[in-house]
Amino acid sequence: MKITKVRLGRISVPLRVPFKTALRQVNSVEDIIVEIHTDSGEVGFGEAPPTGVITGDTTGAIIGAFQDHISKTLVGRDVDDFEDITRAVQDCIVKNSSAKAAADMALWDLYGKKYGIPVYKMLGGARNKIITDITISVNPPEEMARDAVDAIRRGYDTLKVKVGIDPSLDVARLAAIRQAVGPEVRIRIDANQAWSPKQAVRLLNQMQDKGLDIELVEQPVKAHDYEGLKYVTERSYVPVLADEAVFSVEDALKIVQMQAADLINIKLMKCGGLTNALKIATLAEVCGVECMIGCMLEAKVSVNAAVHLACARKIITRVDLDGPVLCSEDPVEGGAVFNEKEITVSDVPGLGVTGIQGIRYLDD
Numbered sequence: 118m119k120i121t122k123v124r125l126g127r128i129s130v131p132l133r134v135p136f137k138t139a140l141r142q143v144n145s146v147e148d149i150i151v152e153i154h155t156d157s158g159e160v161g162f163g164e165a166p167p168t169g170v171i172t173g174d175t176t177g178a179i180i181g182a183f184q185d186h187i188s189k190t191l192v193g194r195d196v197d198d199f200e201d202i203t204r205a206v207q208d209c210i211v212k213n214s215s216a217k218a219a220a221d222m223a224l225w226d227l228y229g230k231k232y233g234i235p236v237y238k239m240l241g242g243a244r245n246k247i248i249t250d251i252t253i254s255v256n257p258p259e260e261m262a263r264d265a266v267d268a269i270r271r272g273y274d275t276l277k278v279k280v281g282i283d284p285s286l287d288v289a290r291l292a293a294i295r296q297a298v299g300p301e302v303r304i305r306i307d308a309n310q311a312w313s314p315k316q317a318v319r320l321l322n323q324m325q326d327k328g329l330d331i332e333l334v335e336q337p338v339k340a341h342d343y344e345g346l347k348y349v350t351e352r353s354y355v356p357v358l359a360d361e362a363v364f365s366v367e368d369a370l371k372i373v374q375m376q377a378a379d380l381i382n383i384k385l386m387k388c389g390g391l392t393n394a395l396k397i398a399t400l401a402e403v404c405g406v407e408c409m410i411g412c413m414l415e416a417k418v419s420v421n422a423a424v425h426l427a428c429a430r431k432i433i434t435r436v437d438l439d440g441p442v443l444c445s446e447d448p449v450e451g452g453a454v455f456n457e458k459e460i461t462v463s464d465v466p467g468l469g470v471t472g473i474q475g476i477r478y479l480d481d
């Protein structure tokens with residue numbers, strides 16, 4: 118199965134409501150779609166979101182990474198040289214983790230198709246269903262409480278609550294949500310780097326003192342501040358999950374060695390795809406560190422790839438793959454079935470995506 122062509126396109130998918138974090142506000146998913154074509158007629162699908170505030174990847178940079186580096190590296194290669202070509206994708210350009218993730222997932226898709234195996238089975242095959250949380254955007258406390266109640270009515274039992282815009286409101290935000298949804302709902306929070314280490318410890322311990330029962334806090338401090346993250350981990354009653362602090366396998370190793378966080382959030386767009394995500398999951402498993410699998414604001418092509426990893430490995434104990442359910446429509450045919458919180462992986466060979474509606478191809 119030889120690679121003949123790499124085709125790029127764009128999709129736009131409106132969100133149900135604006136997505137707001139301490140880092141950005143967006144109203145739609147605006148992603149790059151990647152198709153890797155082969156001489157057997159099989160096509161591998163990938164997707165890359167331009168999450169500049171986290172990965173540094175912009176739309177233009179993703180397109181440029183393919184046009185100037187990744188596509189040239191792939192065309193003419195045989196998918197059977199799998200280890201070499203997945204390595205070549207990582208080595209042909211530094212950084213650009215979202216473009217690499219899109220290429221890497223498309224290669225896994227083709228490899229699974231070639232051998233007739235769904236990717237989650239190739240990676241471990243632990244289960245075929247997972248349960249995702251849903252994100253509550255950061256807003257005034259009353260609005261967040263209303264959004265939380267709406268999410269519970271949709272059937273979700275775990276909320277990922279964004280905080281960090283005007284941190285003086287954060288305890289009130291969580292108090293309003295806890296009061297509105299009751300004690301049974303699991304609440305995790307994500308500060309997206311907004312707090313200082315001391316502020317984080319103070320706010321988290323206030324939440325603890327008020328009995329708000331927070332499951333975990335995601336990335337309380339700046340991504341680069343490993344000492345600050347460790348400071349929070351050592352002093353907060355709420356477990357700490359490293360998100361923006363962990364892009365690479367090496368980052369994960371450092372976090373584990375420093376005991377700077379209790380948990381690690383694996384995202385394909387940070388680490389460059391399934392190949393490296395699997396390495397992080399294995400490292401975490403060896404070290405006994407549970408993982409979350411997360412996503413950026415992405416449509417179902419790339420979130421579907423993350424579903425395969427989540428279904429493959431039990432060390433992934435928490436799932437934040439709500440990109441598709443935050444969208445008001447789904448242009449993706451095939452792949453995982455999202456029934457609100459319950460996600461069922463596809464048993465079709467490869468990743469299971471069969472087509473994407475509304476692609477605006479760059480070469481048309």
Ligand SMILES: C[C@H](N)C(=O)N[C@H](CCC(=O)O)C(=O)O
Nearest residue numbers: 168252411412413414437439440
């Ligand atoms: C969409 C997902 N639930 C989420 O919250 N991811 C964010 C980053 C998303 C973005 O800004 O595109 C996170 O975990 O930090």
Ligand SMILES: [Mg+2]
Nearest residue numbers: 307335336360
């Ligand atoms: Mg996060």
